[in-house]
Amino acid sequence: MDPRQFEHTVVADNDIHSIVMSYLLHNCFNETADSLASSTGVKQPAIDRDNMERRKQIIHFILERKALKAFELTEQLAQDLLEKNKDLQFDLLCLHFVELICAGNCTEALKFGKTRLAPFGKVKKYVEKLEDVMALLAYEDPEKSPMFHLLSSEYRQQVADNLNRTILEHTNHPSYTPMERIIQQVTVVRQYLTEENGKDAFPPFSLKDSLKG
Amino acid sequence: MENGLWEVLGSKGLLKKHEFIRILVQCLYSLGFKNSASCLEIESNISYKSADYEFLEKQVLSGDWDSCVAVLDRIFDHSKDDTRNTAVYLVFKQCLLEYLKRGDVSLALNVLRKQAPMLRMGKEKIHRLACDIVYSNEMESGEVDSCLVQGLRKKLLVELEKLIPLPIVIPERRLEHLVETAVMDQIDTCLYHNSWDAVSLYKDHCCGRDQIPSETVQILMAHKNEVWFVQFSNSGKYLATASSDCTAIIWKVLDDNKVELKHTLESHQNPVSFVSWSPDDTKLLTCGNAEVLKLWDVDTGVLRHTFGNNNTGFTVSSCAWFPDSTRLVCGSSDPERGIVMWDTDGNEIKAWRGTRIPKVVDLAVTPDGESMITVFSDKEIRILNLETKVERVISEEQPITSLSISGDGKFFIVNLSCQEIHLWDLAGEWKQPLKFSGHRQSKYVIRSCFGGLDSSFIASGSEDSQVYIWNLKNAKPLEVLSGHSMTVNCVSWNPKNPRMLASASDDQTIRIWGPGKPNKPENWLYNQKP
Numbered sequence: 114m115d116p117r118q119f120e121h122t123v124v125a126d127n128d129i130h131s132i133v134m135s136y137l138l139h140n141c142f143n144e145t146a147d148s149l150a151s152s153t154g155v156k157q158p159a160i161d162r163d164n165m166e167r168r169k170q171i172i173h174f175i176l177e178r179k180a181l182k183a184f185e186l187t188e189q190l191a192q193d194l195l196e197k198n199k200d201l202q203f204d205l206l207c208l209h210f211v212e213l214i215c216a217g218n219c220t221e222a223l224k225f226g227k228t229r230l231a232p233f234g235k236v237k238k239y240v241e242k243l244e245d246v247m248a249l250l251a252y253e254d255p256e257k258s259p260m261f262h263l264l265s266s267e268y269r270q271q272v273a274d275n276l277n278r279t280i281l282e283h284t285n286h287p288s289y290t291p292m293e294r295i296i297q298q299v300t301v302v303r304q305y306l307t308e309e310n311g312k313d314a315f316p317p318f319s320l321k322d323s324l325k326g
Numbered sequence: 327m328e329n330g331l332w333e334v335l336g337s338k339g340l341l342k343k344h345e346f347i348r349i350l351v352q353c354l355y356s357l358g359f360k361n362s363a364s365c366l367e368i369e370s371n372i373s374y375k376s377a378d379y380e381f382l383e384k385q386v387l388s389g390d391w392d393s394c395v396a397v398l399d400r401i402f403d404h405s406k407d408d409t410r411n412t413a414v415y416l417v418f419k420q421c422l423l424e425y426l427k428r429g430d431v432s433l434a435l436n437v438l439r440k441q442a443p444m445l446r447m448g449k450e451k452i453h454r455l456a457c458d459i460v461y462s463n464e465m466e467s468g469e470v471d472s473c474l475v476q477g478l479r480k481k482l483l484v485e486l487e488k489l490i491p492l493p494i495v496i497p498e499r500r501l502e503h504l505v506e507t508a509v510m511d512q513i514d515t516c517l518y519h520n521s522w523d524a525v526s527l528y529k530d531h532c533c534g535r536d537q538i539p540s541e542t543v544q545i546l547m548a549h550k551n552e553v554w555f556v557q558f559s560n561s562g563k564y565l566a567t568a569s570s571d572c573t574a575i576i577w578k579v580l581d582d583n584k585v586e587l588k589h590t591l592e593s594h595q596n597p598v599s600f601v602s603w604s605p606d607d608t609k610l611l612t613c614g615n616a617e618v619l620k621l622w623d624v625d626t627g628v629l630r631h632t633f634g635n636n637n638t639g640f641t642v643s644s645c646a647w648f649p650d651s652t653r654l655v656c657g658s659s660d661p662e663r664g665i666v667m668w669d670t671d672g673n674e675i676k677a678w679r680g681t682r683i684p685k686v687v688d689l690a691v692t693p694d695g696e697s698m699i700t701v702f703s704d705k706e707i708r709i710l711n712l713e714t715k716v717e718r719v720i721s722e723e724q725p726i727t728s729l730s731i732s733g734d735g736k737f738f739i740v741n742l743s744c745q746e747i748h749l750w751d752l753a754g755e756w757k758q759p760l761k762f763s764g765h766r767q768s769k770y771v772i773r774s775c776f777g778g779l780d781s782s783f784i785a786s787g788s789e790d791s792q793v794y795i796w797n798l799k800n801a802k803p804l805e806v807l808s809g810h811s812m813t814v815n816c817v818s819w820n821p822k823n824p825r826m827l828a829s830a831s832d833d834q835t836i837r838i839w840g841p842g843k844p845n846k847p848e849n850w851l852y853n854q855k856p
Contacts, residue, residue, distance in 0.1 A: 220431045226460040234461060247460045248453035253439050259449065 130155035132291050139281065139290045141169035164190070168280055175273040176266070178215075180208035187276065191283045198279055203233055204272045207246045211263050214249050222250065296320065345493075347372045353501040376494045382486070386479050391421040395445060398486075401494055411447040413489045418442055419458050420482045424475060426459060434459060517797040517804055520779045520824045535805070538778065538795065539819075539827035539839035542809045546836040548575055548587055553830035554599045555773070555816045559607045562822030564588070564624065566610055567836050570597035574612045576624060583826055585838055589627030593620060599771075600644050604651040605693075609670065611654060613642035619656050621670060631672050646691040646698075657686025657700060665689065665700065688728050692735040697752065699738055701726045707740065709752065718754050728773040732781045733821055739784060741772050747786055749798070764803040766790040770813055777819020777827065785827055787814035793829045793839070809837055 130153045137146040143165055149155065167190045174183035184205045187195055195202040206229050213222035226247060233239040245260045252258040262268055278288040289297075303318030333343035347366065351374040354363035367373050375383070378401050385393040394417045402410035418437070425434035438459070442452050487495050497503070509531060513519050518533035525531055551571035558565050558579075565577040565585055574591040591612060599614040609630070613619045619633040619642040633642070633656070645656035653675060655667045664679035665686060685703035692699070698710045704725040709718045724744040731738045731752075739749050745767050748759035765772070765788035774786035783804070784796045793807040793814055812832035820826035827839040 219435050223431060223460060227462075231461055244453060244457050247457045250435065250456040250459070251438050251442070251452050 126153075127155065132295070136290045136292045138165065139286075140277070141165050141172060143169065164280075164284055168277055171280070172273045172277055175205075175208065175269055175276065178208075178212050178269075180205050180212060180272075183276070184209070187280065191280055194279065194283050199233075199236075201272075201276055201279055203239055203242075204275070206230055206233075207242070207263070208269065208272060210246055211249065211255075214255055215264060219250065226250075344372050348374055349496060349500045349504075352496050353499075356499055356502075374496070379490065379494050382490075383483060386417075386420075386483050386486070387476065389421075389424065389475075389479065391417055401490055409489050409491075411451055413486055414445055414447045415451040415454065416482060416485055416489075418445075418447075418455055420478065422455060422459050423462050423478070426462060427475070514799075517800060519782065522779070536841045537825070538783065538805065539825050539841060540795075540805050540807060541840060541842040542807075542837050543583070543840035544585055544838040546577065546585060546587075546838065547834065548590070549573070549834050549836075551597075551834060552812075552832040553815065553834060553836055554597065554771075555601055556828045556830035556836055557601055557603060557816075557818045558820045558826075558828065559603045559624075560605055560821060561607050562820045562826075564603070564607060565818070565828055565836075566601040566603065566612075567830055568598035568601050568612060568614070569834075570599075572597060574598045574601055574610070574622075576610065576622075576627065579820070579826075583823065583838075583840065585828075589622075589624075591620075591622050591627060591629070593629050593632075594618075600642075602645045602647060602654075604647050604654075605649050606651040609651065611645045611647070611656075613645055613656065615643050615659055616641055618642060619645055631670065633668060633672050643686055644688045646689055648691055649693060649695040655689065655691060655698060657689045659685045659687075659703075665698075687726060690729055690731045690738065692731065692752065693733070694735055697735075699729060699731065699752075701729045701740065707750070709754070720750060722748065727767070727771045730773065730775045732776045734781065737776070737781075739774055739776065741767060741774050741786065743768060747774050747784060747796075749784070760798070760801070762786075762796045762801055762803075764796075764806075765792075765794040770815065772814075773816040775817055775819050777821075778824045783819070785817040785819055785829075787817050787829060787831075789813045791831065791833070793817055793827070793837075795827075807839060810835065 130149065134146060134149055134155055137143075137149065167186060171183045171186050171190070174180070174186065184195065184202075187205075195205070206225075210222055210226055210230055213219070213225060230243060230246070233243055246263060249255045249258055249260055249263065255261070255264055282288040300318055300320070306314075307317050335341040335343050335346055347370045351363050351366050351370075351372070354360075354366065355374060363374070373380075378397060382394060382397045382401070385391075385397060395414055398410065398413050398417065402413070418441075422434045422437060425431075425437065438452070438455055442455060487498070505527065509525060509527070512531035513525070516531055516533050518535060518537045519531075520533065520537040524533050524537060546567070549567065549569040549571050551569055553567055553569045555568035556565065563579050565579060566574060567577070568574045572592075572594045574594075575587060576589040576591065577585045578588045579585055591610075594612065594614065594617050596616040597614050598612050598617060600612070602611040603624075604610070608624055610622045610624055611619060612622065620629060621631040621633070622628065623630050641658055641660060642656045643659045645654055647654050652670055653667060654670070655665060657665045664677060666674055666678075667676040668674055684706075687701040687703055689698060689700040691697070696711060696713060698712060700708050700710070702708065705722045707720040707722065707726070707729075709720070711717070722740065722742060724742040724746070726740045726742055728741045729738060730740075736752055737749055738752060739747050741747055745763055745765060747762040747765075749762070750756065750759045762784060765786050767789055770789060772787045772789065774784055777783050777785055782798055784798065786794050786796075788794055791808075791810045791812050791814060793810070794803045795805040795807070796802070797804045807829075810829065810831040810833050814829050814831045816830045818828045820828075825841045829837045829839065831837070
């Protein structure tokens with residue numbers, strides 16, 4: 114889309130700083146947030162620092178293959194959150210099961226699977242994924258199994274993001290940042306314009322391309 | 327013995343002797359006559375279990391899993407089909423569970439990871455095994471209960487038996503199955519079959535007329551005019567009749583199947599042409615083409631409620647109950663009234679009115695309360711699923727006069743003025759109905775019903791003053807019962823007594839029909855004086 118069509122639209126620096134700030138706080142980049150505040154003078158919204166520290170730790174634990182610690186810390190931070198969000202509870206327990214198998218601790222994995230994961234097998238929506246997770250037991254090298262995606266950092270990141278959003282929601286904070294919402298909105302609007310006016314007038318939107326400038 | 331393989335039994339030469347003996351041996355074992363069975367095996371030199379199966383049994387019971395897989399491969403001729411894979415999977419499952427029982431997790435995982443993949447049973451089955459060991463309750467270390475293990479191994483054998491091809495294994499209880507099939511085939515060809523008591527292995531099965539109601543055993547004469555409707559209650563303990571004399575009568579069916587008058591229901595100003603029993607038999611509805619709907623207490627005969635009144639002209643042609651005995655539905659021949667659902671206190675729950683609702687000829691509700699079947703003036707049947715609101719329409723080519731639903735709610739019949747009865751399935755799988763004919767119907771409303779053992783029969787009234795009975799397997803009448811002197815308007819088969827039928831006629835009587843008896847005593851007909 115030709116930038117000349119929108120370059121006269123004024124965007125205040127302060128708004129951009131606020132958008133970036135909310136993104137940093139949402140994702141627990143608190144030191145970067147402090148740095149941004151001191152260099153731009155943008156006000157930091159009132160946010161529970163303790164909550165942010167805990168969230169940061171939880172995300173860190175998930176990414177560092179310590180899902181059970183993340184589980185315990187989440188329970189401390191928001192007591193009934195995982196009890197209410199069975200999907201998240203299931204994802205965290207699956208991650209721990211995967212960690213045990215990757216560490217070669219199969220006896221422990223079996224015990225954990227029986228006590229903590231097997232009950233989810235009674236709920237239809239979990240059965241397929243549960244069987245994928247359990248099937249890892251059949252492989253000496255889980256990395257070479259058809260379920261290798263369960264070991265990927267992308268998968269862990271996805272679980273961490275979901276948990277982070279849920280904690281924010283639980284503590285009455287928005288679960289999506291303004292930055293995400295703006296990108297989502299632009300994507301949808303551009304998609305709509307492409308469909309309505311044809312690809313020549315409005316080529317399909319690509320976030321990657323627009324970031325290149 | 328070689329020659330014995332080709333020996334045959336029976337007049338048609340269809341039965342191979344060695345197969346027959348093998349099945350006999352199996353039967354003796356399953357009946358618990360082990361000595362007789364092994365004696366027959368020795369004497370005939372024919373073993374119930376094939377050598378391969380005996381070997382497999384030995385390996386399973388001793389827990390030699392490698393040999394089990396080897397013999398399974400031999401049995402399945404080294405093919406890698408899914409049945410073979412399932413059999414191998416079951417063996418491995420047992421093997422893994424036993425290792426876990428002994429607390430040998432590393433050995434179990436070793437088998438799962440190294441041995442199982444070598445047997446090419448497919449990834450899916452190996453993944454299934456992984457799940458099985460997580461889901462299992464085994465994982466103790468120490469002493470293993472050998473009785474329990476043997477029990478599990480025997481269970482495994484039963485499962486494997488179902489997968490192993492013939493003739494290595496004979497299907498369970500084969501002789502019983504063959505005999506039962508033969509008996510069922512004989513029953514299927516027996517048009518009079520109406521009682522399980524009549525089945526014996528000592529003779530070929532064939533029922534006679536005495537199995538169905540074919541003789542008048544009682545004539546009820548309490549009505550003073552034409553009798554238009556008759557219906558047994560759901561328990562079979564009562565009978566209700568409706569007449570153009572503006573009354574309905576509740577009759578009691580005694581233990582000896584004699585029928586006696588219980589209550590005469592007098593309140594209608596016009597002929598009564600329809601009655602309907604509540605599923606719990608405590609209440610009775612009565613109505614007529616020019617009449618309102620009335621609710622009666624069966625025990626006392628007291629009128630409990632009149633739905634609408636004569637002034638508003640809410641005439642009801644037919645009605646039906648829902649299974650809870652607290653809700654009912656009625657249809658009017660007046661399109662503006664349509665179809666109304668009430669509770670027993672007369673509160674309107676729901677109504678179907680308007681241009682889409684023509685004159686209602688007859689209606690019924692399925693025993694499960696899920697669907698309502700309505701016959702609209704005068705050739706249309708609509709089946710409405712009351713939960714999903716999905717409606718199916720059947721269009722007949724001739725006017726329909728009445729509707730009746732089978733006891734299990736799977737089928738219904740309609741009488742057509744072209745002298746045919748059409749049987750439809752409720753599920754809507756049939757493109758065409760089954761058709762029954764032979765009776766007379768051109769001018770009047772004639773009603774039919776299902777009846778007999780498993781609703782195997784249809785009975786119908788007729789304008790030639792006779793009652794017609796068909797077996798569902800045959801389009802032509804099985805029996806034509808004479809006795810009435812004028813049009814038979816309606817029939818009802820006792821739902822709890824397959825040999826009892828009632829018919830209502832313009833000759834002002836109700837006839838009770840029972841099984842034919844060889845010698846009838848003089849006082850066989852029992853007159854019920856008004």
